[in-house]
Amino acid sequence: MKHAIRDGVLIAEEEASLPVTLRSMQYAYSVYEALKLKNGEFVHLDEHLYRLRESARGIRINLRYTDMEISSWLDLLKEADSLVNETFRILLVGNENILFITHDKTRSYPDSYYMEGVDCTLYEGERFLPNYKTSNLLLSYLALEDAEEKGAFEALLVNRHGYITEGTRSNFYALKGNRLYTAPDRDVLLGVTRIGVMEAARVMNVEVVYEPVYVKDVYDYDSLFISSTSMKAMPIRSINGVSVSRRMNTMVLRFSDYVGKWE
Amino acid sequence: MKHAIRDGVLIAEEEASLPVTLRSMQYAYSVYEALKLKNGEFVHLDEHLYRLRESARGIRINLRYTDMEISSWLDLLKEADSLVNETFRILLVGNENILFITHDKTRSYPDSYYMEGVDCTLYEGERFLPNYKTSNLLLSYLALEDAEEKGAFEALLVNRHGYITEGTRSNFYALKGNRLYTAPDRDVLLGVTRIGVMEAARVMNVEVVYEPVYVKDVYDYDSLFISSTSMKAMPIRSINGVSVSRRMNTMVLRFSDYVGKWE
Numbered sequence: 001m002k003h004a005i006r007d008g009v010l011i012a013e014e015e016a017s018l019p020v021t022l023r024s025m026q027y028a029y030s031v032y033e034a035l036k037l038k039n040g041e042f043v044h045l046d047e048h049l050y051r052l053r054e055s056a057r058g059i060r061i062n063l064r065y066t067d068m069e070i071s072s073w074l075d076l077l078k079e080a081d082s083l084v085n086e087t088f089r090i091l092l093v094g095n096e097n098i099l100f101i102t103h104d105k106t107r108s109y110p111d112s113y114y115m116e117g118v119d120c121t122l123y124e125g126e127r128f129l130p131n132y133k134t135s136n137l138l139l140s141y142l143a144l145e146d147a148e149e150k151g152a153f154e155a156l157l158v159n160r161h162g163y164i165t166e167g168t169r170s171n172f173y174a175l176k177g178n179r180l181y182t183a184p185d186r187d188v189l190l191g192v193t194r195i196g197v198m199e200a201a202r203v204m205n206v207e208v209v210y211e212p213v214y215v216k217d218v219y220d221y222d223s224l225f226i227s228s229t230s231m232k233a234m235p236i237r238s239i240n241g242v243s244v245s246r247r248m249n250t251m252v253l254r255f256s257d258y259v260g261k262w263e
Numbered sequence: 264m265k266h267a268i269r270d271g272v273l274i275a276e277e278e279a280s281l282p283v284t285l286r287s288m289q290y291a292y293s294v295y296e297a298l299k300l301k302n303g304e305f306v307h308l309d310e311h312l313y314r315l316r317e318s319a320r321g322i323r324i325n326l327r328y329t330d331m332e333i334s335s336w337l338d339l340l341k342e343a344d345s346l347v348n349e350t351f352r353i354l355l356v357g358n359e360n361i362l363f364i365t366h367d368k369t370r371s372y373p374d375s376y377y378m379e380g381v382d383c384t385l386y387e388g389e390r391f392l393p394n395y396k397t398s399n400l401l402l403s404y405l406a407l408e409d410a411e412e413k414g415a416f417e418a419l420l421v422n423r424h425g426y427i428t429e430g431t432r433s434n435f436y437a438l439k440g441n442r443l444y445t446a447p448d449r450d451v452l453l454g455v456t457r458i459g460v461m462e463a464a465r466v467m468n469v470e471v472v473y474e475p476v477y478v479k480d481v482y483d484y485d486s487l488f489i490s491s492t493s494m495k496a497m498p499i500r501s502i503n504g505v506s507v508s509r510r511m512n513t514m515v516l517r518f519s520d521y522v523g524k525w526e
Contacts, residue, residue, distance in 0.1 A: 019277065137292075138292060
């Protein structure tokens with residue numbers, strides 16, 4: 001039997017449910033985190049718990065549990081279901097202040113995604129409160145669905161100023177010469193893997209520039225890539241069906257390697 | 264025992280729940296309607312079912328039930344719980360395509376709200392896909408919570424251009440001389456009661472002007488008001504703690520009367 005956690009208590013996964021009459025459910029008033037268990041160890045646990053707390057604070061949910069408590073529950077669930085490599089999801093439902101932990105298989109991607117790059121589409125829209133991981137995700141849902149219908153892997157969000165902020169489940173970067181461009185912090189999710197990408201840039205002596213990449217300039221860069229917990233750093237080969245430069249694909253793969261080892 | 268409906272089947276209300284692992288739940292991928300039962304009759308049932316279908320279409324959920332089916336289920340629930348005056352909520356969960364109907368007491372407001380008007384606050388933000396009633400409501404939640412903390416009744420949303428679009432659960436209007444101003448359709452929820460307000464304007468020979476009301480001009484109007492299924496037409500007496508004109512309060516109450524009878 002697959003398990004889940006509700007407020008520290010081990011339950012059957014099918015009991016991890018919420019009434020449709022709950023106000024927080026009706027208003028998407030909740031925050032979440034997704035984190036990996038790799039060879040029996042939680043990857044960047046502190047960073048994920050810190051961000052959970054920040055997301056909660058950002059929409060004024062009082063997270064009443066300590067990091068110690070939450071990590072002990074992650075361990076409890078790991079042991080109960082004998083897990084070694086898996087992705088865990090923490091959901092904190094606001095107002096009623098209910099914390100769930102569930103788990104699922106970790107996604108992995110074929111090598112070709114890294115060697116050849118992935119196809120992306122563009123979608124106009126701005127995430128509400130982009131720094132926080134809230135359940136108010138309808139834009140991301142529709143954008144990703146649109147991408148998948150077009151046979152693409154990810155949708156990149158374009159804001160009112162015409163620049164790419166982030167993907168629906170990834171951060172976005174562009175390389176040009178020895179510079180790495182990424183949108184300013186205020187516009188995007190502060191991805192845990194993004195911290196690793198920045199760290200890699202430092203080690204590789206690549207200068208990080210917090211400047212937006214405009215859609216109109218997207219063909220002027222040497223390489224584009226996205227990052228996330230499951231993707232690491234993944235090169236982009238086309239945007240809206242038009243090929244982009246992969247001149248520095250090797251460097252993107254070095255970022256990916258670094259982020260993989262940094263785990 | 265209080266009941267609910269799930270896909271046409273009468274269930275106990277506490278069984279009206281959804282797993283937290285459901286993708287639609289995690290992405291706020293659902294639409295809803297709230298409608299009144301008054302003296303045993305559903306008020307503007309056709310308009311609500313039409314809007315439910317429009318909301319579903321708007322975010323590409325295929326509503327697989329007919330209006331006939333849904334209205335027979337509303338009747339089933341009404342009979343099962345012997346209801347006469349009540350508010351029903353229809354929730355259509357996308358992707359999995361699950362339809363719930365639940366019910367709750369209809370809200371009513373003291374006469375003083377109509378005679379003296381209510382206090383409103385301003386909140387900057389734009390609803391994503393404002394024409395559709397989706398569950399992607401975090402902005403509305405936070406805006407209303409902010410209003411209530413300040414002792415106000417409703418928050419009015421202000422868009423990037425500096426004009427008031429709508430309230431978190433109401434439409435917004437301003438009267439000046441013989442003209443009624445309200446935001447263009449593309450910016451707001453197409454409220455069922457708003458249709459009634461427009462109809463009232465026609466009957467009262469008031470000219471409807473689909474032009475936005477800018478925050479900076481809010482003191483230049485004769486009266487401001489909001490409308491919704493539960494509020495009818497309700498005058499505003501202050502915005503962000505500063506009194507606004509109620510010179511035409513009597514006309515606002517005529518709108519309220521008309522909308523009440525139009526039910």
